Amino acid sequence: MTETGNGTVLEMRGISKFFPGVKALDDVSxxxxxxxxLALIGENGAGKSTLMKVLxxxxxxxxxxxLVDGLPCDIExxxxxxxxxxxxxxxxxxxxxxxxVAANVxxxxxxxxxxxxxxxxxxxxxxxxxxxLDKIELDCAPTEIVGNLSLGNQQMIEIAKALSINAKILIxxxxxxxxxxxxxxxxxxVIKDLRNHGISVIYISHRMxxxxxxxxxxxxxxxxxxxxxxxxxxxxxxxxxxxxxxRDVEKFYHKDHEATDIPVFECKxxxxxxxxxxxxxxxxxxxxxxxxxxxxGAGRTELAHALFGITKALGGEVLVEGTRYSIDDPxxxxxxxIALVPEDRxxxxxxxxxxxxxxxxxxxxxxxxxxxxxxxxxxxxxxSRMAGALDVxxxxxxxxxxxxxGGNQQKVVLAKWLSMGPRVLVLDEPTRGxxxxxxxxxxxxxxxxxxxxxxxxxxxxxxxxxxxxxxxIVVMHEGAISGxxxxxxxxxxxxxxxAMGCN
Amino acid sequence: xxxxxxxxxxxxxxxxxxxxxxPQFFSPYNIMNLFRWTGLFGILSIGVGFVIMTGGxxxxxxxxxxxxxxxxVNLLVTRSWSIPAVIVFTIVFSMAIGLxxxxxxxxxKIQSFVVTLTGLFxxxxxxxFFTNDVTQGLGNDFAGxxxxxxxxxxxxxxxxxxxxxxxxxxxxxxxxxIMLVIAIGLSVFLNRSIYGRYILALGRNEKAARFSGIxxxxxxxxxxIISATCAGIGGFLFALDLNSVxxxxxxxxxxxxxxxxxxVGGISLRGGVGNIAGVIIGVAIVRVLYNAINIVGIPNTLExxxxxxxxxxxxxxxxxxxxxxxxxxMMRIRAEIKTPAAGRIA
Numbered sequence: 030m031t032e033t034g035n036g037t038v039l040e041m042r043g044i045s046k047f048f049p050g051v052k053a054l055d056d057v058s059x060x061x062x063x064x065x066x067l068a069l070i071g072e073n074g075a076g077k078s079t080l081m082k083v084l085x086x087x088x089x090x091x092x093x094x095x096l097v098d099g100l101p102c103d104i105e106x107x108x109x110x111x112x113x114x115x116x117x118x119x120x121x122x123x124x125x126x127x128x129x130v131a132a133n134v135x136x137x138x139x140x141x142x143x144x145x146x147x148x149x150x151x152x153x154x155x156x157x158x159x160x161x162l163d164k165i166e167l168d169c170a171p172t173e174i175v176g177n178l179s180l181g182n183q184q185m186i187e188i189a190k191a192l193s194i195n196a197k198i199l200i201x202x203x204x205x206x207x208x209x210x211x212x213x214x215x216x217x218x219v220i221k222d223l224r225n226h227g228i229s230v231i232y233i234s235h236r237m238x239x240x241x242x243x244x245x246x247x248x249x250x251x252x253x254x255x256x257x258x259x260x261x262x263x264x265x266x267x268x269x270x271x272x273x274x275x276r277d278v279e280k281f282y283h284k285d286h287e288a289t290d291i292p293v294f295e296c297k298x299x300x301x302x303x304x305x306x307x308x309x310x311x312x313x314x315x316x317x318x319x320x321x322x323x324x325x326g327a328g329r330t331e332l333a334h335a336l337f338g339i340t341k342a343l344g345g346e347v348l349v350e351g352t353r354y355s356i357d358d359p360x361x362x363x364x365x366x367i368a369l370v371p372e373d374r375x376x377x378x379x380x381x382x383x384x385x386x387x388x389x390x391x392x393x394x395x396x397x398x399x400x401x402x403x404x405x406x407x408x409x410x411x412x413s414r415m416a417g418a419l420d421v422x423x424x425x426x427x428x429x430x431x432x433x434x435g436g437n438q439q440k441v442v443l444a445k446w447l448s449m450g451p452r453v454l455v456l457d458e459p460t461r462g463x464x465x466x467x468x469x470x471x472x473x474x475x476x477x478x479x480x481x482x483x484x485x486x487x488x489x490x491x492x493x494x495x496x497x498x499x500x501x502i503v504v505m506h507e508g509a510i511s512g513x514x515x516x517x518x519x520x521x522x523x524x525x526x527x528a529m530g531c532n
Numbered sequence: 533x534x535x536x537x538x539x540x541x542x543x544x545x546x547x548x549x550x551x552x553x554x555p556q557f558f559s560p561y562n563i564m565n566l567f568r569w570t571g572l573f574g575i576l577s578i579g580v581g582f583v584i585m586t587g588g589x590x591x592x593x594x595x596x597x598x599x600x601x602x603x604x605v606n607l608l609v610t611r612s613w614s615i616p617a618v619i620v621f622t623i624v625f626s627m628a629i630g631l632x633x634x635x636x637x638x639x640x641k642i643q644s645f646v647v648t649l650t651g652l653f654x655x656x657x658x659x660x661f662f663t664n665d666v667t668q669g670l671g672n673d674f675a676g677x678x679x680x681x682x683x684x685x686x687x688x689x690x691x692x693x694x695x696x697x698x699x700x701x702x703x704x705x706x707x708x709x710i711m712l713v714i715a716i717g718l719s720v721f722l723n724r725s726i727y728g729r730y731i732l733a734l735g736r737n738e739k740a741a742r743f744s745g746i747x748x749x750x751x752x753x754x755x756x757i758i759s760a761t762c763a764g765i766g767g768f769l770f771a772l773d774l775n776s777v778x779x780x781x782x783x784x785x786x787x788x789x790x791x792x793x794x795x796v797g798g799i800s801l802r803g804g805v806g807n808i809a810g811v812i813i814g815v816a817i818v819r820v821l822y823n824a825i826n827i828v829g830i831p832n833t834l835e836x837x838x839x840x841x842x843x844x845x846x847x848x849x850x851x852x853x854x855x856x857x858x859x860x861x862m863m864r865i866r867a868e869i870k871t872p873a874a875g876r877i878a
Contacts, residue, residue, distance in 0.1 A: 339743065359745040369743065377743045380736045382804065391733055394726040401725045445744070521837040 036062045037099070038229050039084075039198055040507045044093035046079055053134045054255045056092070063199065064227045066220060068234065068244035068264075072273055072525070073325055073490045076253040077233050081200050084231075085117045086110035097198075116191030120202045121508075126176030131158040133175050134190045161189040165219045181212025188219060199223065200231045205239060206326060217243055235324050237266040237529050244387050249273055266531050274521035286480035288317040288500045292351075293484035294367070294453040296336065299345035303331040304508025308345060311503065311510075313453065313484040318475060320499035321488045322330050323528050328508035329488045330372050337369040349452055363392065366452030370442050370459055372488070378442040379430050386412035386426040389444045396449075415444035420470065436467020443474065454483045460494060472498055492521055506530040537796065537831055539813045541847060545818065550824040553636030557827050560701035564684070566819055571708030572681075572769055574815045576786060577793035578715055579762025580720075581811050582755040584794050586735045587803030588637060590756065591649055592629075592651030593790050596763035597783030599659035601771035605668035615677055619768070624768035626764025627757050629655070652787065659779045685709045707769055714762065715768055719808045731755060736804030766859070776860040790837075817827035818843075 039061040040073050045359040046054040054076050061067050070076050082088045088378035095102050104110050110117075120226055124133050131154045132139075140153040158171035167185045175183060184204055192197050200526070201220075205213045220230055220243060234240055240247060247259040257272040293315050298308040309332060312318045321329050335342045338356040347354050347365070354365040362369070371377035378387050389412045390397060397407045403532040412426045423433060439459065446454065456475070460468045475498060479485050489495050495502060502514040504527035512527040537807045538592040549559045576593050583590040604622050606651075607613040613621070629651070670678070679688070684703035722728035734741035734748045742748050766786075771777045797814025799806040821842055826834045 338744075347568075358747075359742060360747065363745040369741055376737070377739050380733045380740050382736055383733065387729060387733065391729070391741070391746070394729060398726050401727065402720070403724055403726055403729070 036064075037261065037308070038063045038097065040096040040099075041080070041084065042094050042096070042363050044080065044083055044090045044095075046083060046088060047091050053253050054083070056093070057250065057253070058093075059248055059255075061228055061229045061231060063197075064224050065245040066224055066230045066232055068232045068247045070234070070240065070247060070269055070273060071250035071256075072492055077250055077272070078202065079253075080116070080250065081202065081231070081233065082155075083527055084110070084115060084198075085200065086115075104177065111194050113140060114195060114197035116194055116196035116199050118184075118191055118199065118201045118204055120189045120204070120206055122187060123188060124175050124182075124183055126183075127174070129172050129174050130162070130169060130186055131171035131177075133186055133363065134158050134161060134171075134193050136190075138193075157193070158189070159475055164192060165189055166222070181208045181215060182207060184212070184216060184344070185219065188223075188280050192223075192409075196228065196430065198229050198231065200233075202233045204232075205234065205236065213239070224233065227412045235529060237269060237531055240269065240493065241265065247272075262374050266529070270522055270525050270529070274373075274525055281499050285317050286318075286476060288479075289315045291315040293349065294486065295348040297346050297348070299332075299335070299347065300343040301332050301335045301508065302340050302343055304328050305343055305469040307509035308508075309510055311486070314485050315482050315484065316479055318479045318485045318487060318498055320495050320502050321486065321490075321505060322495045323488055323490070323505035323511075327505040327528070329505050330457055331508075332505070333366040333369055333371075333455050333486075333488060335456060336362070337367060339369075362448065364451075364507050368446035368449065368451035370439075370446060370454070370456045371458035372461065374435070374438055374442060374462075379438060381438075382429055382432040384427050385416055385421065385423055385430055385441055388430050388441050389415050389426075392445050393449045412444075413446050415448045417442070419447070419474065421443050432463070436463040436470070439463055439467065442472070447478075451483060453486065454478060455488070456485045457488045459487065460489075460491070495524060496521065504528050533805065536810060538850075539796065539810060539817065539846070541707070543813055543817050546817065546820050546824055550820070550827060553871065554827050562823070562827075564703070564705055566816070566823055567708040568681070568705040568773070568861050569819045570706075570812070570816045571705060571711040572766060572773065573786070573789055573793060573819060574708075574711040574812050575714055575762050575766040575769070576790035577797070577811050577815045578711070578718055578791045578808055579759040579766075580787070581794045581799050581806055582718070582731065583644065583733055584791070584799050584801060586755050586804040587738070587801075587804055588752070588753050589648065589791070589801070590633075590759045591645065591648040592655060593763040593766075594783040594786035594788070595604065595652045595659070596629060596760055597627060597767035597770055597786050598777070598779060598781070599783075600764045600767035601653040601777040601782050602659045602779045603665050603667050604768050605660035605771050605777050606663055606669055608674065609668065615674075618710060619773055622764050622768045623761060626760045626767075629764070630757035630760030631753065633760065634756030637756065638749035653820070656780070659782075663779045665779055667776055667778050668771075670772070671775075674772075677773075678772050680706050680710065681769055682706070685742065699840065707773065710765075710769065714765070715808050715812060718758070721823050722789060722806065724807065727751060727754065732804055732806070735806075740762075754798065792843055817846075823832045824847070 037060055041057065041059040044054050044057045057076065057080055071076050079088065079326055083090050084104065086107045086109050088412055089105065095104060102113060103111065125136070135154055135158070140150040140157065141147045142150045155171040162169065162171065164459055165185055165188055167189070167507055169178060169182060169184060175186060178186070204216060208216065224230060234396050241264050244264060245261050247269060249256045249269065251273060259268055259272070269344060291314055292312045294313040296309060296311045298310065300308050323329050334340050336347065336356070337359045338361050341357055347356055349365045349367065354361065356362050356365065380391070387408060390408045394403065397404045397411065409426065416423065421440045421444065423437065430438055433441065463471070473486055475487065487498065496519055500516065500522060502519065503510055503511050504524060506528060507530060511530055514523055537642050556562065580590045580593055604618050607618050607621065608615070633651055636642050637644045652699065683706040685706065687700045687703035728756070730741065730746050730751045734746060734751055738748055750864050770783065793815035794811055795801065795814070796817050797810060797811035818839065821839055822835065825838055830838060
């Protein structure tokens with residue numbers, strides 16, 4: 030690690046970052062040469078984003094040092110990173126689509142007229158923007174409204190914005206995730222062009238093909254540690270997957286349920302509105318935990334929403350215990366015995382300011398009424414019983430849910446649905462943002478419900494979780510089921526391959 | 533009960549303060565008038581309160597008061613409809629107005645501010661058109677019907693005027709009694725029916741309510757129907773009380789008084805909270821303040837300033853207190869989120 034010689038623009042040495050209870054980065058090092066594209070790869074949760082946030086000044090490392098152009102730097106803020114020539118192009122666009130291109134590129138740094146009104150110097154801002162647009166060969170006027178541009182071109186504007194601060198180091202986090210093939214190719218051309226002009230790019234991507242095509246070097250992270258480097262000649266999909274996987278999978282539970290052959294939940298040629306070209310077929314059998322794996326954004330949440338009637342499926346059918354149900358609304362799903370524990374607990378799962386009791390009984394209130402008047406005794410009994418059964422740590426059922434920890438909040442969501450006795454339970458990232466102890470409790474609960482005969486469909490992006498709790502795994506890639514794995518075929522590598530869409 | 537102590541003591545404070553400055557404030561006549569106006573405006577505020585609880589707003593209330601006030605008097609006097617027919621018509625017609633507004637908000641997805649603002653213009657215009665902009669008066673007829681606003685309880689329910697003088701002085705005017713009946717009915721709806729829980733849940737977090745299988749659109753439409761119906765009933769009673777309706781001005785700005793009553797009464801414009809007793813106290817504060825300004829001798833021209841300032845200070849103090857609580861909570865939640873989420877950051 031002493032190659033601070035010619036051409037090294039950035040060196041991160043022994044970076045560690047702790048969050049309470051978690052080691053997000055553990056002694057990670059990285060070097061970046063001038064005019065190279067360095068691909069940063071790793072599974073969901075491997076620490077890629079945390080490392081880049083350290084570099085971008087969002088997080089402060091707990092130990093380690095950062096050298097820019099051979100000089101040690103303390104990047105204590107995003108402004109400092111910008112001043113050092115480090116620019117970040119985020120996965121989501123951060124543009125004001127009601128403003129024009131020039132206004133977006135120079136937002137907050139507009140050139141002003143020299144008179145006393147200090148109005149924006151329209152001539153200069155447009156001329157400066159034009160120079161940047163020429164540099165990335167983007168054919169649009171500085172006065173074009175950003176909202177009128179294609180997503181690909183909006184991505185280009187983000188790059189122009191990065192260049193406008195004279196960035197030497199450009200960090201790109203999955204820039205192609207929302208682009209079509211043609212737009213991606215244009216982007217690659219620009220990236221290669223920037224490289225030829227001596228700008229260094231750190232490129233985060235899950236798409237193996239892109240990395241092979243683009244990267245000069247690959248650095249892989251696994252569980253917050255360096256897991257290896259690849260030189261240009263060594264880069265291939267297989268070699269990258271090898272670096273990303275290879276962890277021992279812990280057993281999360283003692284299996285005491287037995288999967289049967291009896292299908293409880295089936296969807297046939299089910300068409301999710303977001304991915305109309307990919308009909309989905311699924312079967313979950315009695316006593317079985319089916320885990321749906323895939324990369325973030327593979328279309329699993331959209332599928333769950335369509336199955337639950339939040340969005341309306343464009344076609345196909347849903348069968349629960351052999352009976353066909355048409356699901357146009359969450360009400361229909363609930364009537365069919367389907368429950369959804371959504372990914373976004375705070376936005377979709379809970380009315381967080383309200384009490385535990387109100388949250389647990391919200392979906393099942395219709396069963397606790399006489400002439401639409403609430404049977405308060407019954408409501409309290411159900412809430413207390415469910416909260417007790419799931420061991421929600423609370424001061425009482427009148428406590429507001431917002432005062433509970435993440436794990437206990439999730440238990441309240443689960444209590445709400447279990448109080449209705451569902452036949453099919455869809456859990457979307459059920460342990461996201463939850464501490465280890467609560468995670469364990471939720472795994473045990475999933476196990477118990479499967480043993481009781483509830484069909485369990487668990488969506489998870491955490492490899493340990495996927496391999497640890499599944500009886501069978503289906504993997505989704507860009508809206509389509511890319512494969513299915515039986516217990517004997519389980520391996521991190523197999524899941525990764527399917528998730529990346531390489532067969 | 534705790535939540536009423538703040539506003540109830542403000543109300544009491546204004547009453548005591550004004551009585552000390554001028555004991556005439558506490559005369560039976562003045563107090564009875566205050567109850568009457570609190571009743572009339574209370575009906576409007578309670579209705580609007582339901583829309584506000586869902587996170588919406590209803591600006592059409594004042595125009596509905598004018599429109600249905602003018603229309604009902606016109607039907608009674610000019611078109612000689614029977615009294616029951618007019619009452620049924622008023623209620624059904626205002627329900628229909630609420631239904632249309634609710635559907636525009638939920639199905640066409642126009643913002644409630646815009647839907648009810650256009651309603652404010654349209655109903656005002658319609659009331660002028662249908663009456664040729666001529667003042668609709670009841671004259672000296674309909675004494676029986678006017679008992680709904682002029683009568684008192686329990687004094688006027690004694691046979692042959694046999695109530696003792698004390699009761700005659702301190703009885704509650706009928707509009708206040710009508711408001712109480714509406715308030716009790718809607719309190720049961722809000723606090724004891726499953727729909728009340730649905731409305732408060734969706735007002736806080738519509739998405740979570742929908743993810744729990746609640747027909748959120750239907751619940752929202754119901755609140756617009758409640759608001760418009762209360763406004764229609766209120767319009768009819770205001771017409772009886774004032775004995776005549778000026779189509780171009782009757783009910784002007786009443787929507788703002790109604791909203792002010794809710795806001796003072798503790799209904800957050802962010803939705804999800806509401807209690808009807810608070811709204812009644814809130815309305816009473818606005819009415820008493822209005823009355824106190826005249827009695828204490830503050831120039832009439834300053835009355836809006838005083839009302840505005842008192843509402844601002846009252847609600848402002850409440851928000852400052854709440855924001856402090858939220859800030860503390862956010863800090864705790866942030867500390868919690870950092871812990872477990874970190875392991876997942878990709």
